Amino acid sequence: MIIVLKPDAPADSAERLLARIEGAGLKPLHMPGSERVVLGALGDERVLAELALDSDPAVESVKAILAPYKLVSRELHPHDTVVEVGGVPVGGDRLVVIAGPCAVEDRDQLYESALAAKNAGATLLRAGAYKPRTSPYGFSGHGPAGLSILREVGDELGLPVVTEVMDTADLEVVAAQADALQVGARNMQNFALLRAVGQTRRPVVLKRGLSATIQEWLLAAEYLLSAGNDQVILCERGIRTFETATRNTLDLNAVPYVKARTHLPVIVDPSHGTGMRELVPAMALAGVAAGADGLMIEVHRDPAKALSDGAQSLYPEQFADLMGRLRPLAAAVGRSL
Numbered sequence: 001m002i003i004v005l006k007p008d009a010p011a012d013s014a015e016r017l018l019a020r021i022e023g024a025g026l027k028p029l030h031m032p033g034s035e036r037v038v039l040g041a042l043g044d045e046r047v048l049a050e051l052a053l054d055s056d057p058a059v060e061s062v063k064a065i066l067a068p069y070k071l072v073s074r075e076l077h078p079h080d081t082v083v084e085v086g087g088v089p090v091g092g093d094r095l096v097v098i099a100g101p102c103a104v105e106d107r108d109q110l111y112e113s114a115l116a117a118k119n120a121g122a123t124l125l126r127a128g129a130y131k132p133r134t135s136p137y138g139f140s141g142h143g144p145a146g147l148s149i150l151r152e153v154g155d156e157l158g159l160p161v162v163t164e165v166m167d168t169a170d171l172e173v174v175a176a177q178a179d180a181l182q183v184g185a186r187n188m189q190n191f192a193l194l195r196a197v198g199q200t201r202r203p204v205v206l207k208r209g210l211s212a213t214i215q216e217w218l219l220a221a222e223y224l225l226s227a228g229n230d231q232v233i234l235c236e237r238g239i240r241t242f243e244t245a246t247r248n249t250l251d252l253n254a255v256p257y258v259k260a261r262t263h264l265p266v267i268v269d270p271s272h273g274t275g276m277r278e279l280v281p282a283m284a285l286a287g288v289a290a291g292a293d294g295l296m297i298e299v300h301r302d303p304a305k306a307l308s309d310g311a312q313s314l315y316p317e318q319f320a321d322l323m324g325r326l327r328p329l330a331a332a333v334g335r336s337l
Contacts, residue, residue, distance in 0.1 A: 001048050002076060003039040006060045013058035014039060024051055031077070040065075040076050067261065069218040071225035072232075077263040083231045085203045086160025086179035088123050090233050091265030094336045095326070096294035098124040098162055098205075098267070099319060101301075102309035103131050103139060104146035110153050112301040116316035118157050121323040121337060125150070125159040126296060130166045130174070131308060132186050139307040143170075147177040154179075162205055162296075168196045175200050185209050185237055185272075188220045198227025205296070207235045207269070214254055218262060234258060234266045235296060236287075238273030247275020247312070250283050255290040267294040271312040277303065280314055281322045288329055297322075 005013055014030060014037050021028040021041045026048065029040030041048055045064070054062040067073035082091040090096045099122035101113045114125050129146030131139065142149075147163065154161035160179035165171055166187060175181060180203040187193055188209035197204055204224055208217045217234065224232050236255060238248025250273030258266050268287030270280045284295050300306045300313040314322065323337070330337040 001041045001045075001053070002063050002065060003041065003053055003059055004061045005037040005039070005058050007036065009037070009058035013037075013056075017053065017056065017058065020051060020053075024048075029071075029076070036060075040070075042070055067218075068215065069222040069262070071230070072218050072221045072262045072264060074261055074263050079263060081230065081232075081263045081265065083203050083233050083265055085124060085162065085233075088160055090203075090267070091293045093334075095288060095292075095330050096124060096267070097122045097323070097326075097337070098126045098294065098296040099299045100126040101306065102298050102313065103128045103141055103307055104149050105139075105307050107149050107153065109301060110149055111156070113299055113316070114153050114157055114159060116301065117299045117319060118159055120316070120320040122297075122299075122319075123159070124162055124180075125154050125157070126162045126182075126298075128164050128308075130164055130170060132164075132166055132184055133308070144173055147174060151177045165193070165197065168193055171196050171200065175202050179203065180205055180233070182235075183207065183220075185212075188212055188217065191223055194220060194223035195227045198224040198229040201229050201231070203231040203233065204229060205233045205235050205267070207237045208239065208251075208254070210238075210240045210248070212239070214258060217254075218258070221262070221264060232264050233293075234262070234264050235269055236266065236273070236292075237269035237296075238275075246279065248273055250274060250287075252283075252286055252290045255287065255292050259291050265293040266291075267296055268292040269296040271296070271298040271309070271314075275312045277312055277314060277318070280312065281318070281325065284322055285325060285329055288326060288335070289333060291333070295326075 026043035099117035131141040164182040270283035298313040303313040
């Protein structure tokens with residue numbers, strides 16, 4: 001329920017009502033605004049009804065939150081959330097570009113790829129130390145050693161780092177090195193992992209599952225927020241459809257649809273969305289035109305020798321060219337880069 005207080009409500013009204021909500025065993029939310037104070041109450045709707053909050057003299061209106069994803073919904077939180085990743089805002093007027101290789105292979109590979117990404121304008125570095133692979137024989141990352149390299153290179157270049165966590169058992173060591181935790185497509189509905197990541201309060205990049213509906217994706221985000229973490233970035237990375245010409249089908253419909261329903265920032269990953277290097281620039285531009293708050297793009301110093309996802313990784317000069325094309329487009333849609 002959303003409870004809007006009257007403009008002239010006594011100063012202690014919010015505190016008094018929050019205590020009533022909590023006393024009934026419900027989760028209270030306090031959202032003071034510049035013009036009105038808004039409260040939220042999550043829990044059993046029958047208990048909420050028994051509180052009869054709409055009859056309180058300090059209350060102007062009470063209405064239900066219709067979306068199943070309560071904390072994620074714009075109904076409860078109408079203003080955009082800006083997530084800070086190592087001092088870099090995600091979700092504001094400026095587009096964010098997260099770039100880097102799929103995986104940490106060795107220090108030189110990561111450093112040269114990251115330097116090229118930074119020189120072209122990327123502001124966050126991505127690379128995986130733990131890699132979920134379809135085949136058990138694929139390169140699955142260097143684990144803690146890879147995390148150390150990622151942290152070292154990120155610090156040296158002044159780039160906050162984003163990396164994937166796949167298992168609750170690895171969460172502590174990954175969170176100690178990362179500025180933002182990525183929950184990948186295969187783990188979007190790993191609810192134990194979502195709850196644990198939510199409790200870290202570390203910014204999270206939540207990728208859409210391969211076969212997840214938008215509602216399932218937003219409910220996965222709800223797990224993170226309900227665990228106490230509202231620093232969540234949603235990442236559309238393509239879904240599996242009947243089409244096999246590309247690795248996935250990048251669902252750009254999802255970007256404006258989700259932006260209209262949630263206050264969380266939304267970014268697009270055209271690398272996984274297409275699986276084909278030659279398609280990445282076009283879909284990156286399309287993602288920004290669709291209203292995305294940023295992009296996540298794979299860049300490798302030598303994709304032909306990449307241990308994973310080489311076919312969808314841009315060469316440094318391709319990434320630099322894309323960034324040059326993004327700047328006028330960003331201005332055209334009222335953003336900067």
